[in-house]
Amino acid sequence: MATFYAQPTKTPHFTNVVGNIYYASQGYIQLQWNAERIHLSDLQAFYEQALTLLDSTSCRKILSEHGQRQPLAAAAQHWLAHEWIPRAMKQVRVEYCAIVDGSNPMHRLSTQTVITDAPAEFVFKRFTTIGEAEAWLSSLPN
Secondary structure, eight states: OOOOOOOOOEEEEEEOSSEEEEEETTTEEEEEEOSSOOOHHHHHHHHHHHHHHHHHHTOOEEEEEOTTOOOOOHHHHHHIIIIIHHHHHHHHOOOEEEEEOOSOHHHHHHHHHHHHHSOTTSEEEEESSHHHHHHHHHHSOO
């Protein structure tokens, strides 16, 4: 028997050159990436807004929809894995990240570097569709 999940209501929170950040009514935030190349400062501003939304909603889960996202530069990968993720874990107790992989193989490699370098307690799971990622996040405790 098929399991059906209610479509989450998504409320816009922030937009910049990196992409859009939404609050999903099912208890996670969604990062929707643009295809443009980005500067580290834009990425940092994007993730600071994500941290603000995680804190204000008490969410502990992230859905990162990569789409046509370009590979992240080494400095951005390092900042995410060694600075932002540990800080987010400590400040707002974020625990889970569902990643909907993009189509660019180089992007997938840069994503894997962040996953490998991030603290082991931060749980990543990769998906090919948003529906699969939403179902996984919905199955986790809030």
